[in-house]
Amino acid sequence: MNISFCKHTVFLSHDFHKCIIQHFANTVYHPTSTCRIGPKSDKNSLVDTELRVKGIERLRVVDAYVMPGVVSGNTNVATI
Structure with missing residues (x-):
């Protein structure tokens, strides 16, 4: 080392x-739940509750980073 x-x-x-x-x-482990979800008024969140990326039309996130909490099983399965 x-x-x-x-x-x-x-x-x-x-x-x-x-x-x-x-x-x-x-x-x-696969990192999850690191992207903040919140209403339009929340300037610190990247996506809204429908996983739409704020400020970019017609773009949604489908990724484990936007899980509201860490799942107890395989994160890949929950993402899919």
């Missing part, structure tokens, strides 16, 4: 571990 990018930290310190985590952390 090449950890040279964390050499600016003290080995095994909190900052060292933070650096290692930031460079190596990964998930084996």
